[in-house]
Amino acid sequence: MKYCCGEQQDTQSSRSEFEPLTDIIARFKEEPGSLIPVLQKAQELYGFLPIPLLNHIATELKIKKAHVFGVATFYAQFRLEPVGKFLVLLCQGTACHVNGSDRIEAALTEELKINIGETTPDTFFTLDSAACLGCCSLAPVMMINGQAYGPLTPDGARKTIREIRQKEEGKEGEPR
Amino acid sequence: MIIRVGLGSCGIAAGGNEIYNYLHKNIHDKQWSIDIEPTGCIGMCYLEPLIDVVLDHGVIYTYGNLNPEKALDIVEHHLLNQNPLQDYLVACSNEANQGLEGQVRVALQRCGIINPESIDDYIYSQGYLALEQVLSLTPEQVIVEIKNSGLSGRGGAGFPTWFKWEATREEKIPVKYVICNADEGDPGAFMDRSLLEGDPHTVLEGMTIAAYAIGAAEGIIYVRAEYPLAIKRLEIAIEQANNRGFLGTNILGSPFSFQIIIKQGAGAFVCGEETALIASLEGERGMPRLKPPFPSQKGYWGLPTNINNVETLANVPWIIRHGGESFAAMGTDKSKGTKVFALAGKIKRGGLIEVPMGISLRDIIYDIGGGIKEDKQFKAVQLGGPSGGCIPAALLDTVVDYESIKKTGAIMGSGGMIIMDESTCMVDIARYFLHFTQDESCGKCVPCRIGTKRMLEILENICAGKGTPGDLDRLETLAAGIKSSSLCGLGQSAPNPVLTTLKYFRPEYEAHLEDKKCPAHQCKALLTYFIDPKRCKGCTLCVKKCPAQCISGQVKEVHVIDQEKCIKCGNCLEVCPTKFNAVVVD
Ligand SMILES: Cc1cc2nc3c(=O)[nH]c(=O)nc-3n(C[C@H](O)[C@H](O)[C@H](O)COP(=O)(O)O)c2cc1C
Ligand code: FES
Numbered sequence A: 001m002k003y004c005c006g007e008q009q010d011t012q013s014s015r016s017e018f019e020p021l022t023d024i025i026a027r028f029k030e031e032p033g034s035l036i037p038v039l040q041k042a043q044e045l046y047g048f049l050p051i052p053l054l055n056h057i058a059t060e061l062k063i064k065k066a067h068v069f070g071v072a073t074f075y076a077q078f079r080l081e082p083v084g085k086f087l088v089l090l091c092q093g094t095a096c097h098v099n100g101s102d103r104i105e106a107a108l109t110e111e112l113k114i115n116i117g118e119t120t121p122d123t124f125f126t127l128d129s130a131a132c133l134g135c136c137s138l139a140p141v142m143m144i145n146g147q148a149y150g151p152l153t154p155d156g157a158r159k160t161i162r163e164i165r166q167k168e169e170g171k172e173g174e175p176r
Numbered sequence B: 001m002i003i004r005v006g007l008g009s010c011g012i013a014a015g016g017n018e019i020y021n022y023l024h025k026n027i028h029d030k031q032w033s034i035d036i037e038p039t040g041c042i043g044m045c046y047l048e049p050l051i052d053v054v055l056d057h058g059v060i061y062t063y064g065n066l067n068p069e070k071a072l073d074i075v076e077h078h079l080l081n082q083n084p085l086q087d088y089l090v091a092c093s094n095e096a097n098q099g100l101e102g103q104v105r106v107a108l109q110r111c112g113i114i115n116p117e118s119i120d121d122y123i124y125s126q127g128y129l130a131l132e133q134v135l136s137l138t139p140e141q142v143i144v145e146i147k148n149s150g151l152s153g154r155g156g157a158g159f160p161t162w163f164k165w166e167a168t169r170e171e172k173i174p175v176k177y178v179i180c181n182a183d184e185g186d187p188g189a190f191m192d193r194s195l196l197e198g199d200p201h202t203v204l205e206g207m208t209i210a211a212y213a214i215g216a217a218e219g220i221i222y223v224r225a226e227y228p229l230a231i232k233r234l235e236i237a238i239e240q241a242n243n244r245g246f247l248g249t250n251i252l253g254s255p256f257s258f259q260i261i262i263k264q265g266a267g268a269f270v271c272g273e274e275t276a277l278i279a280s281l282e283g284e285r286g287m288p289r290l291k292p293p294f295p296s297q298k299g300y301w302g303l304p305t306n307i308n309n310v311e312t313l314a315n316v317p318w319i320i321r322h323g324g325e326s327f328a329a330m331g332t333d334k335s336k337g338t339k340v341f342a343l344a345g346k347i348k349r350g351g352l353i354e355v356p357m358g359i360s361l362r363d364i365i366y367d368i369g370g371g372i373k374e375d376k377q378f379k380a381v382q383l384g385g386p387s388g389g390c391i392p393a394a395l396l397d398t399v400v401d402y403e404s405i406k407k408t409g410a411i412m413g414s415g416g417m418i419i420m421d422e423s424t425c426m427v428d429i430a431r432y433f434l435h436f437t438q439d440e441s442c443g444k445c446v447p448c449r450i451g452t453k454r455m456l457e458i459l460e461n462i463c464a465g466k467g468t469p470g471d472l473d474r475l476e477t478l479a480a481g482i483k484s485s486s487l488c489g490l491g492q493s494a495p496n497p498v499l500t501t502l503k504y505f506r507p508e509y510e511a512h513l514e515d516k517k518c519p520a521h522q523c524k525a526l527l528t529y530f531i532d533p534k535r536c537k538g539c540t541l542c543v544k545k546c547p548a549q550c551i552s553g554q555v556k557e558v559h560v561i562d563q564e565k566c567i568k569c570g571n572c573l574e575v576c577p578t579k580f581n582a583v584v585v586d
Helices: A012-017 A019-028 A035-046 A051-061 A065-074 A094-098 A101-112 A154-173 B009-013 B016-029 B068-081 B119-124 B129-135 B139-149 B161-170 B191-198 B200-214 B228-243 B274-281 B310-322 B324-328 B361-368 B402-408 B426-440 B446-463 B471-485 B489-493 B496-504 B506-515 B541-545 B571-575
Strands: A086-091 A125-130 A142-144 A147-149 B002-006 B035-039 B051-054 B060-063 B089-092 B177-182 B218-224 B259-265 B305-309 B338-345 B351-356 B378-383 B389-392 B416-421 B529-531 B583-585
Touching (some): A019 A035, A035 A051, A035 A065, A035 B259, A051 A065, A086 A101, A094 A101, A094 B338, A094 B426, A101 A125, A147 A154, B002 B016, B009 B016, B009 B191, B016 B068, B060 B068, B119 B200, B119 B228, B129 B200, B139 B161, B139 B310, B139 B324, B161 B200, B177 B191, B177 B274, B177 B310, B191 B228, B191 B310, B200 B218, B200 B228, B200 B259, B218 B228, B228 B259, B305 B310, B310 B324, B378 B426, B389 B496, B426 B489, B446 B489, B446 B506, B471 B506, B529 B571, B571 B583
Parallel strands (some): B002 B035, B177 B218, B218 B259, B338 B416
Antiparallel strands (some): A142 A147, B051 B060, B060 B089, B338 B351, B378 B416
C-alpha cells in the first residue's frame, strides 16, 4: 500500500504549512459531521489532499486518521494526487457511451499516453472520467477546466489536446 | 424588448455565455434600450445555444443553433425593423411551439422562461403564493391536499409523498428535518439539475411547504458538487428568500420558521440512497443501512427526517395553488400528474421534457423527440439508468406509469431516457451498467460487492469473445441472488439492465457466445475489418491512418488488411471516403 496513515508525524513545520486552513477548521470545528465540507474546502485551497494534510485535519477535528483517510478515499471528488494544469474529464455517461465515448477514450489515452486517472509527466494534463457532464445533446463530450467540447470525434479530441499543448509550450518558450 | 439567453449547463456548454457577453457588450456600447437576462433550460437542448426575443407586446421569438454574430444579427433585425430572422427561428409564441407540443409543464413551468437569479421574476409568475396559502391552513390540511393530488416520489421509488410526510409528522420527537435529494446520480440524466438551474425558488418553496406540513425547522439540500451552477443559483435564491421573509424566522409574519442550508455531495452514486445520503451528511462514508427504521423515524442525527427528490418538491407549490384534484386529473389510475424526462442518446430532439403520466413511449420518442437520429432503426429505450432496464421496440406502446413500466422489467426511475438504435449493442450496454454499479457499490454487503463484480467479469468475457456455454444461466443465477440479498436499492436493482436485455435481446447474447459476432458491430474483439477489392481505389488514406501499420498496398493498388496485426481501432473505416466505402466490418 502506498499510503499509511501513520507515515508522517505532525511537526511544527506541517502546522505552518496548513496555516491557510486554520479559519476553515475553526469555522467547522464545533459543527458535528463537517469532515466532508472541510475536506472539500481543503481541496479547493491545495488542489489535492496529500496525506500530511489529511493527518493535520484529523488532529484538528479530533477524528481518527483512519476515518479521515476512509472518507477521503470513499468519495470520487477527493484526490490524493496532484492534478495537472488541465483537467480533462471525459464523459462516460450513458448518452455519451451510446454515442461512442470509448473511441474518444482510446484517442485521448493514445494522444496523452496516459490512462484514465493519470497525469502526464509534464503535469500539463490529468485525464479523468465523469458520469454525465449534463450536456448529453452534445454527446460524446469532454470537459477541460470547465469548458465543454462536443460532439467529439476521435480526431477532434486529439486536435483539441494538441492545440492546448502547443499554446502551453509556446508560453513556456517565451522569453521572460 | 427583452433578450433571454439560455444559460443552463447545456446552453453554456454550447456557447451561451459567449453569446450573452457579446450581446451585452453591444447593447451597452450602442446604448440600445434592450434588457438582457439569463434564463434556464427550456428543454430544447438539441438547439442550444438558444435565445428568446421578447417583444414589448409579449410575442416571443425563439432562435436556436446560434453563435454570437448570428445572435447579434437577430437582435438588430428585431430592433431595426421588428422583423424576425427566419433562418434561425425555432418557434414563435403565436405558433404552436415546436417540440413543446404534447408536453404539460408543472414542475418545469418556469424553466427557460424566468430569470432564475431574480426572485421578482419568480414572484411575478405566482411564486410563493402557495406558501402564503399554506400558512393559513393547518399542516394536516396541507397533507390532505398532497394526498388528494396522488403525488408520488419522483426520485425513483414512486412512494406516496403524503404518506412519508404524515409518518414524519407523527413522530413524537419535536426536532425534525426536511432533506431535498439533489444527488442525481443516474449517468445520463439531468432533470434535477435543470430544474435547480432554471427555477430554484420553486424547490425552496416546495421544501418550505413540506417543512410546514411536517413540523421541521431545518432543511438541507444535498446537491452534487458536480453541479456548480445549480449550487450558485440555489445560494442566490436562498439569500433572496431570506431577505424577503419567505425563509427564516417567522415566515411572512407567521409563527412558522424554517432555514435551508446547502450541503455538497462528494461524488458517490450510492449517496442518492437515502440512508447513505444521511451518513454522508453526518461526515461518514456514504454507506446505506438496513430499513426499517426509515428516515422518517430515525434519520439525520437519529431524528425524524423526510427526504424528497427535487422534482417531487417542485410539484408541491403547483399542487397547492391549483388543488390536489387538478394534479390528480392528469395521468392514469394509479400514477398521477406529470413526469420530467431527460431524452438523450440516438434521438433527434434530445433535451428535457415534461409529459402527463399515461403517455406512450412511442409518443414521447417519435412525436416529442422527433424520432431516431439519421432515421435509423429504433432498438430500445433505457429507463431508470443503472437500476432500470431496456424496453424493446415491441413494447413501444407501453404507457408511462409506475406499474406498466415495472411490468416490462425496467423501472420508471428518476427520468433518464436513453434511446438506442441498431448500432447499439445490448450486451455492451449491460456490461456498461454493470461496470458502473460494480464501481459504485459501496462494498458494505457481499452480494452487491462481489456479485456485481462476478457478473461484470462474465459480461466482459462475452463481449471479448471469451464467453463460455452456461454463462447466461450463471448470469441469471447471480442476478437472482444479488436482487434478493443485497442490503440497499443499489444492489437490489443492479442486475436489472442485464435481466431486461437477456429477456428481450437473448439472440444478441447468443451471437456473441456462439458465433463470436457482435451484430451491432460494437464489441471490438468480435469485429473483422477487411477491404472490398472491388471498391478499393488505392487512395492510401487508410494505410496512412493505420496505427498498427497492418494495411499494405501502393497508390492505385487494392489495399489489404493483415488480420493478424489488426488492432480493430476502426480508423480505416472512418477515413475511407464515402464515395468508395471500401472498408467493410463484420
Ligand atoms: C442507489 C440509489 C440511488 C438513488 N439516487 C437517487 C437520486 O440521485 N436522487 C433521488 O432523488 N433519489 C435517489 N434515490 C432514491 C432515494 O433513496 C429516495 O427514495 C428518494 O430520494 C425519496 O424521494 P421521493 O420520495 O421524493 O422520490 C436512490 C436510491 C438508490 C437505491
Ligand atoms: S451522458 Fe455525457 S453529457 Fe450526459
